[in-house]
Amino acid sequence: MSRFVAFLGMSGPMWTQGYIAVDWGTTNRRAWRVTGGTVEDEFADDLGFTSVPAGGFPAAVATIRERLGDLPLLMAGMVGARGGWVPAPYLPCPLDLDTLARSLVEVPGERAFVVPGASFVDGLRGDVIRGEETQFFGAVHAGLCPPDALVCHPGTHNKWALMEGGRLTRFRTVMTGEMFSILRQQSLLKAWLDHEASPGEVFAEGVARGMEGRALTADLFTVRARVLLGSLAEEEVSSFVSGLLIGADIRTGLKGMPGEGEVTVMGRGALTRLFSAALTQVGRPNHEVDGEAAFLAGAQAIVERLS
Amino acid sequence: MSRFVAFLGMSGPMWTQGYIAVDWGTTNRRAWRVTGGTVEDEFADDLGFTSVPAGGFPAAVATIRERLGDLPLLMAGMVGARGGWVPAPYLPCPLDLDTLARSLVEVPGERAFVVPGASFVDGLRGDVIRGEETQFFGAVHAGLCPPDALVCHPGTHNKWALMEGGRLTRFRTVMTGEMFSILRQQSLLKAWLDHEASPGEVFAEGVARGMEGRALTADLFTVRARVLLGSLAEEEVSSFVSGLLIGADIRTGLKGMPGEGEVTVMGRGALTRLFSAALTQVGRPNHEVDGEAAFLAGAQAIVERLS
Numbered sequence: 001m002s003r004f005v006a007f008l009g010m011s012g013p014m015w016t017q018g019y020i021a022v023d024w025g026t027t028n029r030r031a032w033r034v035t036g037g038t039v040e041d042e043f044a045d046d047l048g049f050t051s052v053p054a055g056g057f058p059a060a061v062a063t064i065r066e067r068l069g070d071l072p073l074l075m076a077g078m079v080g081a082r083g084g085w086v087p088a089p090y091l092p093c094p095l096d097l098d099t100l101a102r103s104l105v106e107v108p109g110e111r112a113f114v115v116p117g118a119s120f121v122d123g124l125r126g127d128v129i130r131g132e133e134t135q136f137f138g139a140v141h142a143g144l145c146p147p148d149a150l151v152c153h154p155g156t157h158n159k160w161a162l163m164e165g166g167r168l169t170r171f172r173t174v175m176t177g178e179m180f181s182i183l184r185q186q187s188l189l190k191a192w193l194d195h196e197a198s199p200g201e202v203f204a205e206g207v208a209r210g211m212e213g214r215a216l217t218a219d220l221f222t223v224r225a226r227v228l229l230g231s232l233a234e235e236e237v238s239s240f241v242s243g244l245l246i247g248a249d250i251r252t253g254l255k256g257m258p259g260e261g262e263v264t265v266m267g268r269g270a271l272t273r274l275f276s277a278a279l280t281q282v283g284r285p286n287h288e289v290d291g292e293a294a295f296l297a298g299a300q301a302i303v304e305r306l307s
Numbered sequence: 308m309s310r311f312v313a314f315l316g317m318s319g320p321m322w323t324q325g326y327i328a329v330d331w332g333t334t335n336r337r338a339w340r341v342t343g344g345t346v347e348d349e350f351a352d353d354l355g356f357t358s359v360p361a362g363g364f365p366a367a368v369a370t371i372r373e374r375l376g377d378l379p380l381l382m383a384g385m386v387g388a389r390g391g392w393v394p395a396p397y398l399p400c401p402l403d404l405d406t407l408a409r410s411l412v413e414v415p416g417e418r419a420f421v422v423p424g425a426s427f428v429d430g431l432r433g434d435v436i437r438g439e440e441t442q443f444f445g446a447v448h449a450g451l452c453p454p455d456a457l458v459c460h461p462g463t464h465n466k467w468a469l470m471e472g473g474r475l476t477r478f479r480t481v482m483t484g485e486m487f488s489i490l491r492q493q494s495l496l497k498a499w500l501d502h503e504a505s506p507g508e509v510f511a512e513g514v515a516r517g518m519e520g521r522a523l524t525a526d527l528f529t530v531r532a533r534v535l536l537g538s539l540a541e542e543e544v545s546s547f548v549s550g551l552l553i554g555a556d557i558r559t560g561l562k563g564m565p566g567e568g569e570v571t572v573m574g575r576g577a578l579t580r581l582f583s584a585a586l587t588q589v590g591r592p593n594h595e596v597d598g599e600a601a602f603l604a605g606a607q608a609i610v611e612r613l614s
Contacts, residue, residue, distance in 0.1 A: 126532040179527075186492065218555075
């Protein structure tokens with residue numbers, strides 16, 4: 001991706017020397033120093049939300065400035081969650097970019113601002129996101145996806161989001177990545193899940209089965225039985241299980257979200273490609289958008305709205 | 308339960324002094340010394356299959372005789388699995404008690420016999436059990452359930468089994484217990500899963516939702532969101548998640564098994580009661596059978612067939 005974020009000058013005197021944008025996820029974090037719309041430096045490490053000890057956020061935040069400079073911070077993601085640095089609310093859907101930018105939570109005396117998350121409540125069902133909202137608005141703002149778009153955002157927690165007229169109107173989380181991770185760490189299948197999953201015949205078979213809507217706890221056991229009975233090779237288990245989980249995920253996402261158009265698959269790396277392959281398999285056109293580019297565009301769009 | 312197993316004398320001179328029956332599960336094992344059809348001593352510990360190190364079965368088996376006496380061993384369960392003491396096959400369904408008893412695997416020179424497991428293959432889907440087959444046949448043999456019965460056997464891996472004319476004709480495994488366990492150990496919900504699940508309104512809500520056939524990975528995330536948004540109390544999470552998993556399990560079991568009659572819920576303890584409550588909730592009559600009584604009856608029925 002280009003390191004160039006935006007032409008526009010930044011608003012507000014605090015931001016004229018540039019800023020640091022931080023995307024703080026569950027398992028890792030990334031930070032970029034942005035000056036005049038251009039990324040000048042960046043780093044990533046595995047100090048995700050779950051690796052920060054209780055009360056450890058001030059120290060964890062300080063390391064960012066040590067590495068990238070003494071600049072204002074614009075932070076999205078789990079840094080604003082319960083147990084994060086400062087609590088930032090979940091703003092209800094439908095949500096637009098202006099409301100999001102007006103609702104930043106300032107950390108007093110720290111020149112640091114936390115982007116709120118978003119919530120969607122539909123009857124008894126509720127859902128929340130933190131961090132992805134910045135990417136969704138950024139992608140629309142930068143023209144990476146249209147203002148009306150169904151977005152699939154794979155990760156530890158895959159997010160399906162509906163953008164309508166540039167507003168985030170609904171979304172739904174499916175914990176596909178986390179489920180794969182915990183199955184790999186301690187389930188009865190763990191010995192066979194060390195291989196990398198890859199698109200192909202076995203993955204497609206898993207996707208087709210996952211789309212059928214059976215209980216995951218039933219399908220997973222058939223994997224073990226098939227290996228024991230010789231109809232699935234041990235090295236195929238990762239791809240099959242990945243397909244099962246992604247098939248069930250896509251079934252959920254497409255069922256809950258109206259529309260027939262192209263799906264924007266937002267992210268990076270192998271997992272994004274697996275979701276794209278699965279969507280193609282089930283006949284849904286899709287295109288990939290780099291999640292980092294979307295995040296930087298979102299951060300810049302927010303900064304431009306500050307005064 | 309009664310300590311009394313059977314009136315009949317045992318066949319085969321090796322068994323006339325009594326025997327030790329062992330039910331070796333994934334996470335624990337139980338052993339009983341049976342003489343003249345009566346249980347005289349027993350013990351249980353947590354040396355389940357997954358806790359026995361590679362090559363450690365001879366030593367793990369020896370501790371049984373140290374505690375219960377130098378008697379012949381009749382062992383069912385994971386002791387015959389890959390990585391167990393001796394490999395015992397999976398016998399295909401339909402399977403009857405005589406065939407099972409004729410197919411014991413003897414450990415040479417050890418006066419020890421391993422009960423084979425069973426397999427069921429239906430198209431691409433395969434399934435396997437080890438240990439429960441002895442309970443199923445024992446329950447029918449002892450009149451604890453009719454010869455035509457749908458059996459639900461909760462545990463680490465819940466088994467749905469169809470008995471027809473006293474034969475095991477098909478079965479299906481759902482890894483409900485294991486899923487709950489791994490979610491409690493390391494998922495995003497783990498902090499809230501320490502409470503014991505109990506039947507009641509919240510559990511019933513989970514069952515109803517689980518019966519609807521949505522993706523588990525989607526439903527699980529809604530639990531977290533509901534807690535964050537205040538519509539579910541932290542101490543209710545265990546019951547709700549338990550209901551979700553058991554609802555999906557029951558949906559799988561009832562859909563895959565024909566019949567409308569009473570379900571035999573076989574096992575012991577809180578988990579069995581939760582399955583019974585969920586079956587009652589969805590309108591399916593059921594009665595509980597003590598799993599230990601069924602196992603001891605099965606072991607005795609096998610021993611009676613040896614000569």
